[in-house]
Amino acid sequence: MPNIKRGMMGAAGVSVVGTEATLWAWGRNHKGQLGVNSVVDYSSPIQVGTDGDWASVSAGNFHTAAIKESGKLYTWGSGSIGQLGHGDAISRSTPVQVGTLETWAYVSASGNDGTCAIKTDGTLWSWGQRERGAQGLGDYIRRSSPVQVGSLTNWSTVNMGTSQSVCAVKTDGTLWAWGNDMTGQLGQETTDIDYSSPVQVGSLTNWESAQMGRFHMSMIKTDGTLWSVGYKTYLGNNDPSAHVSSPIQIGALTDWSKVGVGQNGTIAVKDDGSIWSWGKGFNKFTGFTTDVSSPTQIGSLTDWSTLGSQHSSTGLAIKTDGTLWAWGEGSKGQLGNSTETDDSSPTMVGTDIDWAKVSGNKYHVLAIKVQE
Numbered sequence: 001m002p003n004i005k006r007g008m009m010g011a012a013g014v015s016v017v018g019t020e021a022t023l024w025a026w027g028r029n030h031k032g033q034l035g036v037n038s039v040v041d042y043s044s045p046i047q048v049g050t051d052g053d054w055a056s057v058s059a060g061n062f063h064t065a066a067i068k069e070s071g072k073l074y075t076w077g078s079g080s081i082g083q084l085g086h087g088d089a090i091s092r093s094t095p096v097q098v099g100t101l102e103t104w105a106y107v108s109a110s111g112n113d114g115t116c117a118i119k120t121d122g123t124l125w126s127w128g129q130r131e132r133g134a135q136g137l138g139d140y141i142r143r144s145s146p147v148q149v150g151s152l153t154n155w156s157t158v159n160m161g162t163s164q165s166v167c168a169v170k171t172d173g174t175l176w177a178w179g180n181d182m183t184g185q186l187g188q189e190t191t192d193i194d195y196s197s198p199v200q201v202g203s204l205t206n207w208e209s210a211q212m213g214r215f216h217m218s219m220i221k222t223d224g225t226l227w228s229v230g231y232k233t234y235l236g237n238n239d240p241s242a243h244v245s246s247p248i249q250i251g252a253l254t255d256w257s258k259v260g261v262g263q264n265g266t267i268a269v270k271d272d273g274s275i276w277s278w279g280k281g282f283n284k285f286t287g288f289t290t291d292v293s294s295p296t297q298i299g300s301l302t303d304w305s306t307l308g309s310q311h312s313s314t315g316l317a318i319k320t321d322g323t324l325w326a327w328g329e330g331s332k333g334q335l336g337n338s339t340e341t342d343d344s345s346p347t348m349v350g351t352d353i354d355w356a357k358v359s360g361n362k363y364h365v366l367a368i369k370v371q372e
Contacts, residue, residue, distance in 0.1 A: 020052040020371045021356070023066065027334035027364035031062040032093025033077030034364060039093060043333025043340060045350060045367070049095065054368050058309060059361035060109025061162070065117070066095065066366070071102035073117060075109075082144025083113045083128030089144060098146065110134070111162025111214075111263070111311040111361050117146065122153035122171065132164035133196025134179035140196065149198065161185075161212030162263050162311045162361075167219075168198065173205040175219065183215040184245025185230030191245055201229075201247065213261035213311065218268070219247065224254035226268060226295075234265055236278040238294040250295065260307035260316075262328075267315055268295065273302035275317060283313040284344040285328040298346065308358040308365075316360050317346070322353040324367060332363035 024045040025034035032039055035048040057066040063077030063084060074095035075084040082089055085098040098104075106118040114129030116136075125146040126135040133140060136149045158168040164180040176198040177186035184191045187201035201207075210219040216230030226236075227247045233240040236250045258269040265279020265286045276295040277286035287298040301319075308316030313329035325346040326335040333340050336349035349355075358367040 021054045021069070022050075022052050022369050022371075023048040023054045023057060023366065024369060025064075025364065025366050026336045027360075028332035028362070029364065031078035031091055033059070033062050033064050034366075035064060035076045035093065035095050037094045041333055044336055044338045048366070056107065056357065057359050057366040057368060058107050058109040059359045059364055059366050060115065060160075061111045061113050061362050063109055063113065063115075064364075064366055065107045065109040065115050067104050067107055071104050071120065073098040073101070073104040073107060075115065078113065079144075081113050081128055081130075081142055083110070083115050085115060085127045085144065085146050087145045106157060108158050108160045108309070109361065110160035110164075110166075112160075112164050114160055114164075116149075116158045116160055116166060116168075118155045118158060122155050124149040124152070124155040124158060124168065129164060132180035133194045134160070134164040134166055136166060136178045136196070136198050138197045157209065159210060159212050159309070160311075161217075161261070162214045165212050165215075165217070167201075167210045167212045167217050169207050169210055173207050173222065175201040175204070175207040175210055177201055177212070177217065181245075183231040183243045185212065185215050185217050187217065187229045187245065187247050189245045191243060209259065211259055211261035211266075211309070213266070214263040216261070216266075218259045218261050218266045220256050220259055220268075224256050224271070226250045226253070226256040226259065228266070233291065233293070234279045236266060236294050240291070240293050258307050260309065261311065262315070263311065263313055265292075267298075267307060267317070269304050269307060269317075273304050273320065275299070275301075275304040277315070283329045284342050285313045285315055287315060287327055287344060287346065289344050306357065308360050308367075311361045312363070314360050314365065315346070316358045316365065318355050318358060322355055324349040324352070324355040324358060326365070329363075334360060334363050334365050336365060 306318040356370040
């Protein structure tokens, strides 16, 4: 069986063994999703507890999931439909461990109140939301505790979107999707069909990463090419006239390294450290105030390193110098700059230079700082 390393790229975060890795939060907090033992909003980063062993974090709709370096899984925030995995529908305003296992490797909290996670043995688990088959369990039953999806042990990454759609990549490089396929975002050459169990997207075995947005999915292959499928105005193919239900390549370049999907657009980084975006411009997530139908560079800098797992209207990215930047919608303080206003240009969050990972969803953001 594969041994999935904690700290993989994406929602699982980065390995922080031998360092002080603290967790910070800001934005809307009405369900306790910031984990700071209150329901008060914060427009600048506030530390979550005092622990220094956080390995990864994923911000959901109104809940948060995070993994410690020990492999323990913690959740907090809204528990209204069992998305916290504690066997009940109770909300928590501080991190609470899910069960007693120390074998969690990767976690993704959904924009629609669900959670998926992968263990170190490569098994996939799901709980919370049931709509449109997003749990991947072959039915529409709500679960409040983790339930294994199938019996396979070769899952590598999983990413839950904001509209009951999920995608995942296996260790063999195959791409899988399930849940809501309203605009063809599952890549099955269909539209408006639910898939309540994982279905393979095509037959290729060279997928490196995939991110599911509101009604579209963006992917990168091992050859550095960029692909997209789903809603017409979010694809980046310079043709916002029709939905696409089978993956299409975006341009011909082979230097794409990272991709992050928001509710209404996509952000991507190239090998040279430049950052690009496309999609709707009304909430400034793309870094522009007008619609962008093909990849367009944000600024001219080439020092972008890490993108946030960002199923929201807020763009989040970390530079090579460890500074954290945010832009887009800021109505709940999610830009972390002590205001509640939108900003179409990347703005530095505070002055710290030790940010390692960031995740945003809906109106709140979680991030990990790492100090030697």
